[in-house]
Amino acid sequence: MWGDSSMSVSEMAREEKCLSSAANEREMNRRIIKGPAAVDAIKEKVRKQKQEERSLRLNQAQ
Incomplete structure (x- = not known):
């Protein structure tokens, strides 16, 4: 994963973004059960x- 030197920086960033999106989706699903205010907070x-x-x-571009 992160220790794999054959991965480019863009590949690592893409992987991290996917993992982050999955975590956010799980958190959103948990909060839906708790109510709309919780959903607004995660958004x-x-x-x-x-x-x-x-x-x-x-x-980084600069």
Whole structure:
């Protein structure tokens, strides 16, 4: 996985993004049971996460 030197940085980033998406989906499913306020909280968390990822990519590009 991360220790595999044959993986490119883009492949590692893609894998991490998939794992993150799966974790977010599981958390969303758990919170749906708890109510709409919990769902809104996870949506906000995901939005912030995506915003941070975009900022990181922009900073790396500079």
